[in-house]
Amino acid sequence: MTQSPVLEVRNLETSFVTKDGEVTAVDQVSFTIHKGEVIGIVGESGCGKSVTSLSIMKLVPQPPGKIVGGDILLNGENIVGANEKRMREIRGNEIAMIFQEPMTSLNPLFKIGEQMTEGIKIHMKKSKKEANEIALKMLKLVGLPRAEAIMKEYPHQLSGGMRQRVMIAMALSCNPEVLIADEPTTALDVTIQSQILGLMKELNKTLQTSIMMITHDLGVVAQMCERVIVMYAGQVVEEAKVGDLFKNPKHPYTQGLLKSVPDIRGEHSRLYSIPGNVPKPGSITKGCRFAERCEFAHERCVMEDPVLFMEDGEEHTVRCFLHEKRREVS
Amino acid sequence: MLTYTVRRLIALIPVLLGLSLIVFLMIRAIPGDPAQIILGQLATEEAIEALTKQLGLDQPWYIQYFTYLGDLLTGDLGESIKTNTAINQEIWPYLAATLELSFCAMLIAIFIGVNAGIISAWFQHSWFDYIAMILALIGVSIPIFWLGLMEQWFFSIQLDWLPTSGREEVRNPVTSITNIYLIDTLIQGRFDQFVDVLRHLILPAFALATIPMAIIARITRSSMLEVMKSDYIRTARAKGIRMFWVVYKHSLKNAVIPVLTVIGLQTGLLLGGAILTETIFSWPGMGRYIYDAISARDYPVIQSGILVIAFIFVMINLFIDLLYAAIDPRINYR
Incomplete structure (x- = not known):
């Protein structure tokens, strides 16, 4: 991958003002997405995945949220300091987003057609008629039957899977360069889930849209992504190609995550779970954030902050002292 | 939608009936006699009695109510005691x-x-x-x-x-x-x-x-x-x-x-x-x-x-x- 990345996030830091003071939800997160690439961001609830994506869109509720530091480069342009007008041009046009809850993510009082065409009219400066045609084309592209009828229907007349297809069609209607999918299949049942993932993969191939897939489901990662970023308590703890990560997980947290995936071929033993809970954001200020749940933790882990170390060449990094003998990421 | 509207309009009838009855009774609970007020302090017993009869107020209350109701059904809101004009008009x-x-x-x-x-x-x-x-x-x-x-x-x-x-x-x-x-x-x-x-x-x-x-x-x-x-x-x-x-x-x-x-x-x-x-x-x-x-x-x-x-x-x-x-x-x- 020699071409310059579409989206590059560097040392992003987002914090929230709470009753107990300022809490850092996203801490020094960096990653890049190239054209047509699908990357996965994995982690438990509350690890900062969604805040990362909302920070990129600058949709973190503000106050109490705030991007404290770092850069977000969209085709080389730093959008952290961009004004609201520029952000409106970016949202839905250059970076689009789909959400976890298809049941509540569409406005219940507006027809699908109206919600679809709204963004098209704004970003692509199309007339109502042209926008309608584009919307119709997109609905057909995401495999919705009777697209013409759906244009005139309200969200409550569609099923969850159909609504998520509408969301995808809507998100892709202005040809965004990056699609951020925040747990797009979590609320759907398994068969619909695999249909939606298949659809996204296919659209990624045909439209060359880069996808940033946020999920807690390693199965989704295996099916969809080329590279994976594992987040824990607001930090990136490991980044690798998807094959590497599944074959050779380095960080004890990643290893724990992989061990907790049920295997239908295995013997029926009690499913592994990582002991303890995700620390409350802001509660750990020194040392490795995973230390208290880690079976390999030693004295140094609670004293010093580990940085990201490179493993197996450039493309596998891990935040753990066990891998310190390798080169530090600059 | 149309049937709903019609049903709601029909449901209005008991509401308005009940309301008319309550208002009717409450007014009669207010002390004071209309005939007395119209004729003034110095009116004779006979004059008040005659006027009460003329206004139909000597009838038992339920007769008065049903007369009133009957008038309402024909769209007649009654006649003002004070001005002797049809309420519909004024x-x-x-x-x-x-x-x-x-x-x-x-x-x-x-x-x-x-x-x-x-x-x-x-x-x-x-x-x-x-x-x-x-x-x-x-x-x-x-x-x-x-x-x-x-x-x-x-x-x-x-x-x-x-x-x-x-x-x-x-x-x-x-x-x-x-x-x-x-x-x-x-x-x-x-x-x-x-x-x-x-x-x-x-x-x-x-x-x-x-x-x-x-x-x-x-x-x-x-x-x-x-x-x-x-x-x-x-x-x-x-x-x-x-x-x-x-x-x-x-x-x-x-x-x-x-x-x-x-x-x-x-x-x-x-x-x-x-x-x-x-x-x-x-x-x-x-x-x-x-x-x-x-x-x-x-x-x-x-x-x-x-x-x-x-x-x-x-x-x-x-x-x-x-x-x-x-x-x-x-x-x-x-």
Whole structure:
């Protein structure tokens, strides 16, 4: 991958003002997405995945949220300091987003057609008629039957899977360069889930849209992504190609995550779970954030902050002292 | 939708029947004899008896009630004891005056209340939010008669900007056609009079609008805050829509239903509650009409006046219910 990345996030830091003071939800997160690439961001609830994506869109509720530091480069342009007008041009046009809850993510009082065409009219400066045609084309592209009828229907007349297809069609209607999918299949049942993932993969191939897939489901990662970023308590703890990560997980947290995936071929033993809970954001200020749940933790882990170390060449990094003998990421 | 409307209209019959009975009985519970009041202190026993008989008040109450009910069914609201005129004929100018005043008051209350609520929710915790909500709190707690008097004192007497009372300039009266003066003056092309009528409307309309405005502002704010937290608002923002449209289109439409409910109820209260305002501003409306009728123990006028207001109230709320379905496709009346 020699071409310059579409989206590059560097040392992003987002914090929230709470009753107990300022809490850092996203801490020094960096990653890049190239054209047509699908990357996965994995982690438990509350690890900062969604805040990362909302920070990129600058949709973190503000106050109490705030991007404290770092850069977000969209085709080389730093959008952290961009004004609201520029952000409106970016949202839905250059970076689009789909959400976890298809049941509540569409406005219940507006027809699908109206919600679809709204963004098209704004970003692509199309007339109502042209926008309608584009919307119709997109609905057909995401495999919705009777697209013409759906244009005139309200969200409550569609099923969850159909609504998520509408969301995808809507998100892709202005040809965004990056699609951020925040747990797009979590609320759907398994068969619909695999249909939606298949659809996204296919659209990624045909439209060359880069996808940033946020999920807690390693199965989704295996099916969809080329590279994976594992987040824990607001930090990136490991980044690798998807094959590497599944074959050779380095960080004890990643290893724990992989061990907790049920295997239908295995013997029926009690499913592994990582002991303890995700620390409350802001509660750990020194040392490795995973230390208290880690079976390999030693004295140094609670004293010093580990940085990201490179493993197996450039493309596998891990935040753990066990891998310190390798080169530090600059 | 049509069957629902018809069913609701049919359901109105027992409501209005019950109401007419309650009003009928309550009036008769007020001490004082109409015949005595009409004839005065010095009337003889015989004269009072004769008049009571003539008015049909010597009959047992249920006979009186059924006679009244029978007249109502033919659209006859009865005859005023005091003026000997059919209520059907004399009620409209009063009703028109009240409708004109209430409509203007509600327009003010909705426009200012809804917008204040929206902006407060949009910029929650801003100075605008705090000031608007404090004003709203004062608005719901302020006694209307006091506010009316203060308005008159300040705007009419101190500043001399607006007339203190009445509906029109006495020396330049409006020729009534519909009795809704804003319309009458426009039809006749009398713009000087139109402005004059408008100037007379401003103070009572604002006095009357205060409470509904404050309640509407508070309901709009809380409803908007609820809606603006929802997922579809985040979706709308992620599409790159201007915040103004996110607020006024996507959020407002979802937040408007509880606001409509309050508007319906407040309009009803306005029609009935205009008595104080109408008295202070000498507004010749329904409030004054019924108030005078109560003083004169003019039973038919009180009965029919209250019934007419109740009927309008029920119709407004039916209209609001139908409006829900027009706004929210998930509401389906069968």
